Amino acid sequence: MENYDFKIFSGEDKNLGKKLRDFCLQIIQEVYWYSYRKDWHNDIDTLFKSEGGMYAQKERWCFFYIEKDGTIIACWGLRNIQTKLWYTERFTSRYSDINTIGSIWRFYIVKDERWKSLWKKLYQRVEEEAEKFWYTHLYLHCSDAHIKVKDFWEQQWFQIFEKDYEQDGIHTLHMDKNL
Ligand SMILES: CC(C)(COP(=O)(O)OP(=O)(O)OC[C@H]1O[C@@H](n2cnc3c(N)ncnc32)[C@H](O)[C@@H]1OP(=O)(O)O)[C@@H](O)C(=O)NCCC(=O)NCCS
Numbered sequence: 001m002e003n004y005d006f007k008i009f010s011g012e013d014k015n016l017g018k019k020l021r022d023f024c025l026q027i028i029q030e031v032y033w034y035s036y037r038k039d040w041h042n043d044i045d046t047l048f049k050s051e052g053g054m055y056a057q058k059e060r061w062c063f064f065y066i067e068k069d070g071t072i073i074a075c076w077g078l079r080n081i082q083t084k085l086w087y088t089e090r091f092t093s094r095y096s097d098i099n100t101i102g103s104i105w106r107f108y109i110v111k112d113e114r115w116k117s118l119w120k121k122l123y124q125r126v127e128e129e130a131e132k133f134w135y136t137h138l139y140l141h142c143s144d145a146h147i148k149v150k151d152f153w154e155q156q157w158f159q160i161f162e163k164d165y166e167q168d169g170i171h172t173l174h175m176d177k178n179l
Contacts, residue, residue: 004073004118006125009047009055009063017048020065023072027108031146043077043105054079060102060133064125066118073113074122078129079103081139094161095137101176102135123156130179139176 009020025036038045046054047063052126054077055063061079065072081101082088092098108119127136130138140158142149143166150160150173158175165171 004066004068004121006064006066006121007046009065011047011055014048019072020063021045021047023065023075023110024106024108027110029113034129043079043083048123060135062129063106064122064129066122068113073112074109074118075125076107076122078102078133079105087139091139097136100134100136102130102133102138104138104140107140111114127179135179137178139174139177141172141174143170144173145170160164 006072009016024044025041028041029035055061056125059080061083063075063077065075067073079102080099081091081103082098083103087103088098091101095101107122107126109122122169126138138158140153142153144150144163153175156177158177160173162174162177163171164174
């Protein structure tokens with residue numbers, strides 16, 4: 001495998017935070033065909049706010065990215081599920097201690113770098129960081145509009161535990177995995 005440069009976003013460099021936010025929005029536009037929405041994407045807004053916002057290396061949250069020849073080609077964020085009040089309210093009954101539930105966000109690889117097993121390196125690092133933070137489970141959600149993405153997460157042993165109907169037969173799938 002090529003030698004990818006794995007980096008953690010420390011929250012100090014606001015320009016880098018902006019570049020990471022733009023990278024996420026570019027993937028969101030390509031894959032989901034929608035643009036920025038404050039209610040859905042406010043986590044990436046915080047990347048260039050003071051001290052790295054939601055993903056600063058504190059409180060068991062972090063944001064990783066990979067650069068190739070100075071260009072961002074992949075990223076992901078990890079944070080406690082309680083960082084979204086709505087999830088805390090909704091999923092408290094599922095978990096005995098919601099404080100130990102990590103959630104994965106923005107697991108994105110640029111188009112030209114897909115199908116190359118980069119995802120393995122990327123995902124392995126998610127679990128390594130989650131274990132350092134003593135998370136017992138990982139949560140994520142994805143859309144079944146993209147069957148491959150659902151299959152991808154199932155291959156990593158995530159299981160669907162709830163579905164929300166969105167529109168046109170499409171659902172948001174809530175998935176989690178024991179660590
Ligand atoms: C999701 C994403 C990270 C996967 O990375 P990728 O490099 O495209 O992954 P691949 O297509 O090589 O597949 C990775 C693994 O998923 C599984 N997989 C993929 N498609 C599958 C399918 N149709 N059926 C079963 N398993 C499948 C396999 O385990 C495969 O592993 P293998 O290469 O060892 O066989 C990448 O496609 C991406 O960034 N997509 C856009 C953003 C996105 O939707 N991110 C997820 C947000 S929840």
